[in-house]
Amino acid sequence: MTSKSSDVRPRPAAGIEHWDYEADVVVAGFGVAGASAAVEAATAGADVLVLERTGGWGGAAAMAGGFIYLGGGTPLQKACGFDDTALNMKAFMKAALGPGVDEPKIDAYCEGSVDHYHWLADECGVPFKASFWGEPGWEPPGDDGLQYTGGENAAPFAATIPPAPRGHVPQMQDKHVSSEKGGGYMLMKPLTDKAAALGVRAEYDMRVQTLVTDEDGRVVGVVAKQYGKEVTVRARRGVVLATGSFAYNQAMVEAYAPRLLNRPAASIEEHDGRAIQMSQALGADLAHMDATEVAFFCDPQLFIRGILVNGRGQRYINEDTYPGRVGQATLIENQNQAFLIIDEEAYEAGMAAPSSSPQLKRKPRWVCETVAELEAEMGLPEGALQSTVEVYNRHAQQGADPLLGKKAEWVKPIGSPIAALDLRNSTGGFTLGGLRTSVDSEVLHVSGDPIPGLFAAGRCTAGVSAGGYASGASLGDGSFFGRRAGRSAAKA
Amino acid sequence: MTSKSSDVRPRPAAGIEHWDYEADVVVAGFGVAGASAAVEAATAGADVLVLERTGGWGGAAAMAGGFIYLGGGTPLQKACGFDDTALNMKAFMKAALGPGVDEPKIDAYCEGSVDHYHWLADECGVPFKASFWGEPGWEPPGDDGLQYTGGENAAPFAATIPPAPRGHVPQMQDKHVSSEKGGGYMLMKPLTDKAAALGVRAEYDMRVQTLVTDEDGRVVGVVAKQYGKEVTVRARRGVVLATGSFAYNQAMVEAYAPRLLNRPAASIEEHDGRAIQMSQALGADLAHMDATEVAFFCDPQLFIRGILVNGRGQRYINEDTYPGRVGQATLIENQNQAFLIIDEEAYEAGMAAPSSSPQLKRKPRWVCETVAELEAEMGLPEGALQSTVEVYNRHAQQGADPLLGKKAEWVKPIGSPIAALDLRNSTGGFTLGGLRTSVDSEVLHVSGDPIPGLFAAGRCTAGVSAGGYASGASLGDGSFFGRRAGRSAAKA
Known part of the structure; x- marks a missing residue:
């Protein structure tokens, strides 16, 4: 020794x-x-x-x-x-x-x-x-x-x-x-x-x-x-x-x-x-x-406008919270696996929104017309992401997020085209x-x-x-x- | 001091x-x-x-x-x-x-x-x-x-x-x-x-x-x-x-x-x-x-026969793994929130199965005819648990668990009546x-x-x-x- x-x-x-x-x-x-x-x-x-x-x-x-x-x-x-x-x-x-x-x-x-x-x-x-x-x-x-x-x-x-x-x-x-x-x-x-x-x-x-x-x-x-x-x-x-x-x-x-x-x-x-x-x-x-x-490592102006899902296609945190809490939940509770699911309109709005971190305006990895296509391209089991988006959208139509409590002002049904940003190992x-x-x-x-x-x-x-x-x-x-x-x- | x-x-x-x-x-x-x-x-x-x-x-x-x-x-x-x-x-x-x-x-x-x-x-x-x-x-x-x-x-x-x-x-x-x-x-x-x-x-x-x-x-x-x-x-x-x-x-x-x-x-x-x-x-x-x-604190003979979901109604671990891994995932990654969703037939089988821990043969807290009812009784947002069970059952019909990889022998669609065991803070x-x-x-x-x-x-x-x-x-x-x-x- x-x-x-x-x-x-x-x-x-x-x-x-x-x-x-x-x-x-x-x-x-x-x-x-x-x-x-x-x-x-x-x-x-x-x-x-x-x-x-x-x-x-x-x-x-x-x-x-x-x-x-x-x-x-x-x-x-x-x-x-x-x-x-x-x-x-x-x-x-x-x-x-x-x-x-x-x-x-x-x-x-x-x-x-x-x-x-x-x-x-x-x-x-x-x-x-x-x-x-x-x-x-x-x-x-x-x-x-x-x-x-x-x-x-x-x-x-x-x-x-x-x-x-x-x-x-x-x-x-x-x-x-x-x-x-x-x-x-x-x-x-x-x-x-x-x-x-x-x-x-x-x-x-x-x-x-x-x-x-x-x-x-x-x-x-x-x-x-x-x-x-x-x-x-x-x-x-x-x-x-x-x-x-x-x-x-x-x-x-x-x-x-x-x-x-x-x-x-x-x-x-x-x-x-x-x-x-x-x-x-x-x-x-x-x-x-x-x-x-x-x-x-993603601009909150982007992810607040979509939904963050883990490696199983499940939401795990309200996207309007302090982004450091998102980082901790991703790294410690979700095996450092995260994807941002966001429609084109919301993505464009997030890209245009002011930010002190332009390098965190991340690009989509997959873009599809339907959630089913996106789910398949991401390699998720059939239904995993579709059900997540469906449940989110169902409540979002009333401006509510009963699963995680995102504030109404940021809750909006996810439409089409729909994209996923690959935010794995981004902590x-x-x-x-x-x-x-x-x-x-x-x-x-x-x-x-x-x-x-x-x-x-x-x-x-x-x-x-x-x-x-x-x-x-x-x-x-x-x-x-x-x-x-x-x-x-x-x-x- | x-x-x-x-x-x-x-x-x-x-x-x-x-x-x-x-x-x-x-x-x-x-x-x-x-x-x-x-x-x-x-x-x-x-x-x-x-x-x-x-x-x-x-x-x-x-x-x-x-x-x-x-x-x-x-x-x-x-x-x-x-x-x-x-x-x-x-x-x-x-x-x-x-x-x-x-x-x-x-x-x-x-x-x-x-x-x-x-x-x-x-x-x-x-x-x-x-x-x-x-x-x-x-x-x-x-x-x-x-x-x-x-x-x-x-x-x-x-x-x-x-x-x-x-x-x-x-x-x-x-x-x-x-x-x-x-x-x-x-x-x-x-x-x-x-x-x-x-x-x-x-x-x-x-x-x-x-x-x-x-x-x-x-x-x-x-x-x-x-x-x-x-x-x-x-x-x-x-x-x-x-x-x-x-x-x-x-x-x-x-x-x-x-x-x-x-x-x-x-x-x-x-x-x-x-x-x-x-x-x-x-x-x-x-x-x-x-x-x-x-x-x-639950008999694996029970939970292997159902699905474990967290406080958001989401599955988070293959139920056929070492139960200590279930404990860690529950406490550390899921805020110590867990429920076992299991149908009557599987529950009875689990209760009858041999175990060295009879005190861990836990009782259901809620029993319902449908998943929708169970979800409501558990206070979960509409769709949260229904979508989890639906996606699980869809693949279980083929004996597969693509989300978490539970072995085929333990994968079986969840039927009715359906129960939930309250396993929160059970670690x-x-x-x-x-x-x-x-x-x-x-x-x-x-x-x-x-x-x-x-x-x-x-x-x-x-x-x-x-x-x-x-x-x-x-x-x-x-x-x-x-x-x-x-x-x-x-x-x-």
């Missing part, structure tokens, strides 16, 4: 002869969780050093659409005419992101959400435009600031939990000119500017290798590699881990979330899970390691599980106690999601609990 | 003033993995002490049906007229127990399977009766020794992987007189007799609390509680952990396998996950923590994930290196299953890798 990565083991501080860098709070990773931690630690008076593996700040966040899941009545929600309460937000998150959600974390997140909005907008200068995008889509095609991003206004949630849109996206600048000014960039630029203004230092090309502990087991620094050379970094108060998910660690994905094997998405190659492993070597506990965000995503942390972002030992000096946030931790997902929950809990990690470390 | 179970942290050997017990190899848990480890360690010349939490040997194994998943051409398979090869066994296990299976472990398991049979039968005296039970069922109702227990002879596997029955069950004695002489008992009695004959000592009412390590990090003992008093146990060569799953640790189930919350089955309250946590405190790695065996099970171990049953540190002196097997480890399951895989890998744990510890 050869050692695969034995340097994830902690190094004893007594063996460190020289510290190359030193700060009160050392933050690993300059994505959304790391930047939020840095700002708050610096605001609390700490001298902060961020170690970033790549050549610049941003992480996966800067490349993301930029949604932050916020609610409870934010100024943006109010300006767009939506009521929301922390109570409704909690109810939705607990229903949609489980089973097995971390309830204290969701409670803290929802109760602090309006404050978090103010911090982002007022303290850090993240711009939000007070306009609502109400069309189906992964993201607004323009610079609108608010969208439904969790299926709040769709079955099965809308019937019992008053819905509100909670996807807050920073206002994009010249979106069509440069992808570098999308919502994620417009979140990260102000956050990192703020960090710089507060005196936060950053070292780039710094790969964190392992943690340094003193004789009492307290984390007092990290060992990193910079330009291939090992460097030591002393943390006088605490270390914050914020290095992202394990979506690009093949062995970890195989061991914990194998359905996601070879299909990482919305994540970056730096997401190698090392922060998780370094912490496991200290006895850190884990949670929800199988949980995954799942993108579904990808990132991992949501990781280190178990307290509501104050302390990394918890398997004993239940915090590991002294060690804090974490973002996708190296298990955050508010336990399996379900809503767009914005990751930048949301990354920034929210990133801030708490920074504050906790600063006073440690 | 108060400490929940801080004593899972390792104790330094230097702080132990007195060892209450001492042995070369200390085995925690006297179920199938522990007994197998004890026998092999003793056979290798080690002085062995087993620490068992309850008042007697047996663990969950002694209460189980007793299946051991074996193949590759065992004497029992041959005596019953079945061909099998290690290659076919590997192909099946890799296809059925994944995704993400530990391939080296499956390879070792399949290549060593015939030898393992000989060890069980010839070395240890586990009795197997050379008779095959070919009816649908969880277990043979009598004392037959061989059964299909993984869906090998059903879709989708049978078409590409030559099937063979691999569920080997020890011959029961007076089964109807005493449940203490079921297959699991008849496995554990010979194993523990063999251990005793080899001089293995056992201490009962011993709750292992944590591991003891020396200054190099080697595991050199355990701390336990006996009759409420803390005792120390020195392991001169190694410690083997074999204390079962975490199915009864509510916090762990919530964090890792929340779909199983409040529905443990085929497990015992002693399965508290402590061995996993004690090892995590040493930096042990984990795998497949979400994987679960899922029992489905339960145990966890399959746990410590990551090598093929030699060394507990692996997150670095990839073995933790010196620490070995494990059975359900506190991730064994051959990564999510899928076959009956006998748990007693199978528990005994197989339990033996390896004992041998590895004896020579450590």
Whole structure:
């Protein structure tokens, strides 16, 4: 048995002869969780050093659409005419992101959400435009600031939990000119500017290798590699881990979330899970390691206008819900098999509808005059698809979808010509599980106690999601609990 | 933050003033993995002490049906007229127990399977009766020794992987007189007799609390509680952990396998996950923590004769497969919603068919003359169930099930009167994930290196299953890798 990565083991501080860098709070990773931690630690008076593996700040966040899941009545929600309460937000998150959600974390997140909005907008200068995008889509095609991003206004949630849109996206600048000014960039630029203004230092090309502990087991620094050379970094108060998910660690994905094997998405190659492993070597506990965000590579403007069927020709989800729920249901519950059944008129309407994802305007694979022909061409057993369409159409004539509860406005009988889009194996995503942390972002030992000096946030931790997902929950809990990690470390 | 179970942290050997017990190899848990480890360690010349939490040997194994998943051409398979090869066994296990299976472990398991049979039968005296039970069922109702227990002879596997029955069950004695002489008992009695004959000592009412390590990090003992008093146990060569799953640790189930919350089955309250946590405190790695065996509480003799539909009235699995696959598909892919649709004649036949589980001969909830009436009574949308039955019957008239591939012998049009059994929330099970171990049953540190002196097997480890399951895989890998744990510890 050869050692695969034995340097994830902690190094004893007594063996460190020289510290190359030193700060009160050392933050690993300059994505959304790391930047939020840095700002708050610096605001609390700490001298902060961020170690970033790549050549610049941003992480996966800067490349993301930029949604932050916020609610409870934010100024943006109010300006767009939506009521929301922390109570409704909690109810939705607990229903949609489980089973097995971390309830204290969701409670803290929802109760602090309006404050978090103010911090982002007022303290850090993240711009939000007070306009609502109400069309189906992964993201607004323009610079609108608010969208439904969790299926709040769709079955099965809308019937019992008053819905509100909670996807807050920073206002994009010249979106069509440069992808570098999308919502994620417009979140990260102000956050990192703020960090710089507060005196936060950053070292780039710094790969964190392992943690340094003193004789009492307290984390007092990290060992990193910079330009291939090992460097030591002393943390006088605490270390914050914020290095992202394990979506690009093949062995970890195989061991914990194998359905996601070879299909990482919305994540970056730096997401190698090392922060998780370094912490496991200290006895850190884990949670929800199988949980995954799942993108579904088709424009919702298309699939909301038809019916999604699985490999048996059966409908399995209301097509008007959050497309990430469609992705999860397809990958986890339907063997990654999906087809969109849609008539020509609806397809054309979907193609013409605005979308921020033109590459997801997928083409039909089969087009026929009748459902029977389509069914045969798709290789489905006789009657399998015909019966699905017949039952759907029967109710659609009354504008109803009693099987899955799609909203009446999107329910319309499927006519002819009829097409099928082949959406098999059209999913990808990132991992949501990781280190178990307290509501104050302390990394918890398997004993239940915090590991002294060690804090974490973002996708190296298990955050508010336990399996379900809503767009914005990751930048949301990354920034929210990133801030708490920074504050906790600063006073440690 | 108060400490929940801080004593899972390792104790330094230097702080132990007195060892209450001492042995070369200390085995925690006297179920199938522990007994197998004890026998092999003793056979290798080690002085062995087993620490068992309850008042007697047996663990969950002694209460189980007793299946051991074996193949590759065992004497029992041959005596019953079945061909099998290690290659076919590997192909099946890799296809059925994944995704993400530990391939080296499956390879070792399949290549060593015939030898393992000989060890069980010839070395240890586990009795197997050379008779095959070919009816649908969880277990043979009598004392037959061989059964299909993984869906090998059903879709989708049978078409590409030559099937063979691999569920080997020890011959029961007076089964109807005493449940203490079921297959699991008849496995554990010979194993523990063999251990005793080899001089293995056992201490009962011993709750292992944590591991003891020396200054190099080697595991050199355990701390336990006996009759409420803390005792120390020195392991001169190694410690083997074999204390079962975490199915009864509510916090762990919530964090890792929340779909199983409040529905443990085929497990015992002693399965508290402590061995996993004690090892995590040493930096042990984990795998497949979400994987679960899922029992489905209905007699296969009933459901094979009808069609299973989900909460939308859709079929979702071939009813002639391994019932554990039905359980997994129901719980994980269909929101734990299932109904059995069956006509009177088939129901009566199923009720009359032999079964080892009379309590699973469930009663109908609704009985109607027509499918339309049944559909309405069940509260399904008009057409949802009618179309399912219509399409099934259309093909069943030709003896075919093109949708899901149920074998022709079980395909028969559904007539009238027609009934529905309410099988919602009729699942339960145990966890399959746990410590990551090598093929030699060394507990692996997150670095990839073995933790010196620490070995494990059975359900506190991730064994051959990564999510899928076959009956006998748990007693199978528990005994197989339990033996390896004992041998590895004896020579450590």
